Amino acid sequence: MKKTLLFAGLCCLCSLTFAQKKTKNSTTPAASPATLDRPKLVVGLVVDQMRWDYLYRYYDRYTNGGFKRMINEGFSAENTLIPYTPTYTAVGHSSIYTGSVPAITGIIGNDWYDPQTRKGVYCTDDSTVTSVGSSGIAGKMSPRNLKSSTITDELRLATNFRGKVIGISLKDRGSILPAGHTPTGAYWYDGQTGDWITSTWYMNQLPAWVQNFNSQKLANKYYEQDWNTLYPVNSYVQSTTDNQVYEGITRGEQTPTFPHPLKGYAGKNYDMIRSTPYGNTITLKLAEEAIKAEGLGKDNITDFLAVSCSSTDYVGHQYGPNSIEAEDTYLRLDKDIEEFFNYLDRTVGKGNYLVFLSADHGAAHVPGFMQENKMPGGTVDNKAIVTGLNTYLESRFKIKKPVLVAMNNQIIFDHYNKEMKDVDFAAMKTATIDYLRTYDGIANAVDLSRIAESTLPAVQKEMITNGYNARLSGDVYFILQPNYFDGGKTGTTHGAWNPYDAHIPCVFMGWNVKHGKTNKTYHMTDIAPTIAAMLHIQMPSGNIGVPITELTHQ
Structure with a gap:
């Protein structure tokens, strides 16, 4: 009898142990989220000609809500480099958004000579389309020359074209190439009319919200303010004094000094707004209007807004990186970005959007400045x-x-x-x-x-x-x-392999981004695959970059 009871007890114990092991080793999946976790909106913010060191050169004068917010809340890949030459605008924008290089994308410069057709080519020229919103040729543009898909294209594909994509920039190439081949819209500035335009590649008529924005003729409003420094001119200690022979002089002015009179351009020369900080202001205001009018970030289908701030490039080309004009432009842009982020917080919601900041290229010091300070150039x-x-x-x-x-x-x-x-x-x-x-x-x-x-x-x-x-x-x-370039005696340019042209900012902030930084070497081409990894979508078709794992594995 005892043996029978002992045997029965052992059987019960074995059964219980087996049941516990089966439960522990069960392959039944845990409960999963009902929907894939993605941000409501991705914002790409490319600042034209922004050297990496500008993040810190003017740091003490930045507001808490612009560049400084990105640095202190976001994740910065501090040693991000451009992996190709030449380091020009069209190439930079295409490489950021394709994760690729000119050898693959076909965008080998802003302009190039095609040896097979024996013709010069502008990066976004397209004779098969017509201007929309303009009677001129400024709108005869498209992404036809871009041979790779972009991260924005891949988002459209991943959402079966339900996710909206908008590209905005003063420069056609700064809007068209980031927006990719299949966007909801891409808009750029026509300096002849002061209007934002597009082409028949995208649509046959400007949306009402763009037409209404154009009717304000904001360039005239800012021209009336002239351009003076935000702060007393002698407080710009990170810049050279305000009258250097190696700074370009604007037509009608006697010296390259503040204040720069703009009132005379109102209603006459809308193109001049590009070469002032106000060009960036208008760009970001149009970006806010796009968010409102297109309902970007209003549902659970991720949208993408690609914005390029181009006035920094125009100012740099004319006055150089060490000018008071350059410093004032970045201080004003910082305030504009703070206002833009506040708008995103109010409309999309803090934590619901992912934003990255980068640049298409940097800039060399003006040779005259270098020689003045006994450095080569x-x-x-x-x-x-x-x-x-x-x-x-x-x-x-x-x-x-x-x-x-x-x-x-x-x-x-x-x-x-x-x-x-x-x-x-x-x-x-x-x-x-x-x-x-x-x-x-x-x-x-x-x-x-x-x-x-x-x-x-x-x-x-x-x-x-x-x-x-x-x-x-x-x-x-x-x-x-080093520090030589093809150019004149005033202002600067870019295009070389050197760090001053190739070292760019790369900062992420917002949705699923924890504060931190890495000094590991990454490249411009790593931005697109990082976004792809975070959104769980395919990388662009020509991608050669790798995800920034310190960010994606947080």
Whole structure:
């Protein structure tokens, strides 16, 4: 009897133990959220020509709600670099939103020469479309030249085109390329009329809300205010004094100094607003109107607003990075961004939107400023390079004008020149490289078809390779000495591989973003795949970047 009871007890114990193990190891899934967790709105904020160091150079003067809010609430990838050359506006915007490089996207510059069609190409030109909202040619633009999808395209695909996408920028390329191929709308500024326009690629008539915005002619309102400094001019200690020979002078002014009179432009020259901080103000006001009118962020289907602030670029080109004008422009932009974020908080809701801040490129210090402070820097003249090179090659190979043009740091030969068939082209390229290496301001030159065989430093080799498009690029690439560029004696430009052009801000804030930073090296091309990972959507079709794991794994 005892044995029977003992046996029965052991059976019960084994059954209980088995049941406990089965429950513990069960593969039955836990309860899942009813819907996929995504932000209501993604905002891409690209500040044209914003060097990374501007985040901190003017930090003490920023408000708590603009750039400083992003730094102190968001996540910053502090060492984000552009992985290609040339570092120009169209290339930067396309690479941020495609996660790709010119070798793949086909956007190899703002302009380029197509050796197959033998024509110059502007990045967003499209003769097959017509302007909407304008009777001129400013609207004959589209993303047709962009050969990769964008993160905005992928959001449209992921939501079966229910998620809305809007692109806004003073520059056509700053609106069109980020908005992608399938947006709800893309709008840019027509300096001839002072109106925001689009093209028939997107629609046949401007929405009423854009027409109403245009009717305000806000440029006139800001022209009436002139442009003076926000604070006493002697308090701009992060800038040079306000009258330098290497600053550009606006037509009608005697010196490049504050205050800059604008009243005379009202109703006459709407394009001038680009070169003042007010161009950014109007851009962000249109962005607010888009949120309101299109109902962005009002439901659980994620929308995307791509905004590019371009006036920083115009101001930088004219006055340079160390000017009071540049500092004042960033201080004013900071206030505009604070107001924009406050608007997002009120309408979409804090924590419901994801915003990232970046730049399409940086900028070099003005050579005159560098020389004044005993640092290296200077300019070259692309036309002079072509003239000198043609003279040299004509004397050596007995052929007239073998070089068509120097642009985007590339030498482009005239392959349709009948005399070229009798020339040893490899020898001509070698002679070209030898000539360029002796040219003042040029550090090195390389055959673009043989980059891998060159002795360039790895970073230069990789950036040139990423910028080389086999169908569109030229024949020989030349690298300028640090802080040299093709330009005049005033203002600045960009385009080089160097950190002042290639080191850009990359800050995320808002939905599912915890405060933090990383000094690990990331690239501009990592922004799109990071957003894709956070939203659980496909990366763009030409993507080569990787997610910023310190952000996505928080």
